[in-house]
Amino acid sequence: MKILVCISNVPDTTSKINFTGDNKEFDKNGVQYVINPWDEYALTRAIELKEAKGGSVTVLNVGEADAEPNIRKALAIGADDAIRVNAHPKDAYFVAQQITAVANEGGYDMILMGKESIDYNGFQVHNMVGEMMGIPSVTPAFKLDMVDDSTARLEREIEGGKEVVEVKLPFVASAQQPMCEPRIPNMRGIMTARTKPLKVVEPTGGEAKSEYVNYSKPEKKSGVKLIEPENAGELIKLLRNEAKVL
Amino acid sequence: MSVLVFVEGLNGEIKKSSLEAASYGSQVAQAMGTTATAVAIGDVHEEALAKLGEQGISKVLYDADDRLKQFVADAYVKVIAKAAQQESAKVLVFSNSNIGAAVGSKLAVRLNGSLATNVTELPKIDGGNFTVTRGVFSGKAFAQVNLTSDVKIIAVKKNSTDIISNGGSAATVEKLSADLAESDFAAAPKETVMQDTGGGVLLPEAEIVVSGGRGMKGPENWHLIEELAKELGAATACSKPVSDIGWRPHHEHVGQTGITVSPNLYIAAGISGAIQHLAGVNSSKVIVVINKDPEAPFFKAADYGIVGDALEVLPKLIEAAKALDK
Ligand SMILES: Cc1cc2nc3c(=O)[nH]c(=O)nc-3n(C[C@H](O)[C@H](O)[C@H](O)COP(=O)(O)OP(=O)(O)OC[C@H]3O[C@@H](n4cnc5c(N)ncnc54)[C@H](O)[C@@H]3O)c2cc1C
Numbered sequence: 001m002k003i004l005v006c007i008s009n010v011p012d013t014t015s016k017i018n019f020t021g022d023n024k025e026f027d028k029n030g031v032q033y034v035i036n037p038w039d040e041y042a043l044t045r046a047i048e049l050k051e052a053k054g055g056s057v058t059v060l061n062v063g064e065a066d067a068e069p070n071i072r073k074a075l076a077i078g079a080d081d082a083i084r085v086n087a088h089p090k091d092a093y094f095v096a097q098q099i100t101a102v103a104n105e106g107g108y109d110m111i112l113m114g115k116e117s118i119d120y121n122g123f124q125v126h127n128m129v130g131e132m133m134g135i136p137s138v139t140p141a142f143k144l145d146m147v148d149d150s151t152a153r154l155e156r157e158i159e160g161g162k163e164v165v166e167v168k169l170p171f172v173a174s175a176q177q178p179m180c181e182p183r184i185p186n187m188r189g190i191m192t193a194r195t196k197p198l199k200v201v202e203p204t205g206g207e208a209k210s211e212y213v214n215y216s217k218p219e220k221k222s223g224v225k226l227i228e229p230e231n232a233g234e235l236i237k238l239l240r241n242e243a244k245v246l
Numbered sequence: 247m248s249v250l251v252f253v254e255g256l257n258g259e260i261k262k263s264s265l266e267a268a269s270y271g272s273q274v275a276q277a278m279g280t281t282a283t284a285v286a287i288g289d290v291h292e293e294a295l296a297k298l299g300e301q302g303i304s305k306v307l308y309d310a311d312d313r314l315k316q317f318v319a320d321a322y323v324k325v326i327a328k329a330a331q332q333e334s335a336k337v338l339v340f341s342n343s344n345i346g347a348a349v350g351s352k353l354a355v356r357l358n359g360s361l362a363t364n365v366t367e368l369p370k371i372d373g374g375n376f377t378v379t380r381g382v383f384s385g386k387a388f389a390q391v392n393l394t395s396d397v398k399i400i401a402v403k404k405n406s407t408d409i410i411s412n413g414g415s416a417a418t419v420e421k422l423s424a425d426l427a428e429s430d431f432a433a434a435p436k437e438t439v440m441q442d443t444g445g446g447v448l449l450p451e452a453e454i455v456v457s458g459g460r461g462m463k464g465p466e467n468w469h470l471i472e473e474l475a476k477e478l479g480a481a482t483a484c485s486k487p488v489s490d491i492g493w494r495p496h497h498e499h500v501g502q503t504g505i506t507v508s509p510n511l512y513i514a515a516g517i518s519g520a521i522q523h524l525a526g527v528n529s530s531k532v533i534v535v536i537n538k539d540p541e542a543p544f545f546k547a548a549d550y551g552i553v554g555d556a557l558e559v560l561p562k563l564i565e566a567a568k569a570l571d572k
Contacts, residue, residue, distance in 0.1 A: 124351040140344060211392040218386075245531065246511070
């Protein structure tokens with residue numbers, strides 16, 4: 001089974017978010033980058049499936065050279081090889097076109113990724129790729145197993161419940177917890193990752209359909225109003241009469 | 247040219263998040279000098295559809311095909327694409343739900359449109375520019391985005407738009423049929439299982455959320471969270487470690503790696519307020535924090551706070567909530 005796992009390179013979850021150039025650009029200064037946490041579920045599950053059924057796991061990143069440390073990390077966790085499409089990921093549509101081009105060329109059985117990236121929170125790419133390739137996309141899935149060599153069984157979340165879906169290969173799925181316990185690299189993985197192939201390819205043209213023009217931050221809270229624990233009931237009155245939310 | 251809104255049903259009624267999408271869509275239509283049509287599929291009563299007039303919808307296209315009672319992405323896309331074509335829709339509005347965003351993404355490809363999900367405000371339409379504001383960096387920022395294609399697709403973040411209720415007279419309901427093929431059902435669910443909320447409120451749709459963290463000490467104390475939630479008509483939620491240990495189910499876990507909520511009121515009991523937890527709740531309108539540690543980071547993000555033992559404070563809140571006239 002050939003599995004393609006798409007990863008994005010995102011600011012660590014503890015990052016302070018700032019903008020530069022008149023709020024037109026994200027300020028990368030002092031920001032640590034990690035593999036998007038949702039993508040870690042996709043990556044680990046792909047490696048588990050490979051271990052159980054044989055095959056290979058290729059990681060794909062659409063991004064610039066500064067993503068390479070995290071691509072190596074994915075190789076250290078257990079992917080076999082990697083492809084980086086050398087481009088600034090302009091928007092979801094652009095990224096989906098790049099993934100589709102790589103996926104069509106590689107003939108993968110499964111294309112996995114996280115349900116969204118924690119920076120642009122799009123929740124779009126997986127469904128766009130499915131649509132561009134004309135294959136099913138099952139998102140967001142929290143369970144993924146093979147029924148037989150050509151069929152997978154997934155459970156996906158819908159508001160207020162879940163759906164159980166069986167699809168034939170090939171398909172696209174996005175992952176979320178509790179699909180698996182994301183793995184971290186071990187020493188041996190880190191050593192072998194250095195020599196695993198990482199191919200850099202140029203983007204296949206492709207257009208963006210949206211344009212980020214400006215950023216802003218939420219207004220700061222004016223400060224907390226404390227209520228004594230003995231008078232806790234007072235809080236309920238404030239919520240009704242002052243905050244007007246009850 | 248018109249605005250098309252996709253509305254989702256649940257047990258015959260229209261979901262609250264879809265009433266928000268309808269209100270959003272009709273305001274966009276008004277700004278563009280056109281009308282708003284809704285498209286509905288599957289599990290909704292026709293009376294509920296006609297009432298969308300209150301949200302400013304003039305016409306509803308309804309595909310009552312029984313096979314569409316459950317969500318089948320490819321079939322839904324076909325139905326909505328047909329409605330969009332029939333109405334020459336230039337703007338399509340969805341709720342930013344798992345269903346809405348999925349269908350919106352596929353339609354962006356099929357209709358060659360620009361898509362923005364997680365949208366928090368009405369668009370600015372200025373000459374040739376159509377600019378929306380969307381939440382980015384997991385609630386830590388907003389981005390203004392120009393949608394540059396002719397067709398614009400917007401998925402509206404839940405609880406970020408007020409529901410209009412004086413939009414106008416009843417909407418007319420027309421049947422729509424999209425000539426669905428067997429192949430459109432290739433990835434249809436085998437089974438759909440809805441959670442038992444015990445008659446309570448679903449977390450993603452809730453206006454009030456009562457949430458517990460590790461400071462609640464154990465699942466045996468969760469009756470306090472549940473009781474307060476019941477009194478306030480709220481949904482229950484929890485922090486990540488609480489669902490990881492198995493005190494609560496995973497679908498209650500909010501935060502960076504769980505679900506994002508933006509209720510009017512979020513009450514957090516025994517949650518420290520780690521940055522990853524805040525990412526899922528910081529767009530809540532009012533935040534109440536109950537924590538015995540005055541240095542807990544959550545107090546910095548809170549509007550109201552009680553420094554105290556949650557197991558002692560919650561019973562007092564329940565008592566006070568019971569005394570409210572509802
Ligand atoms: C990549 C990543 C993603 C993550 N994603 C999420 C996420 O999506 N959601 C999430 O919640 N976390 C997430 N976390 C974990 C997060 O960092 C925190 O560890 C977690 O939120 C802490 O949960 P807690 O506040 O319930 O527990 P704790 O940190 O243990 O805090 C318990 C709090 O309860 C208080 N307390 C104790 N006893 C009482 C009492 N009797 N009465 C009142 N207060 C009391 C304590 O003072 C303390 O503040 C993530 C972490 C990482 C690294």
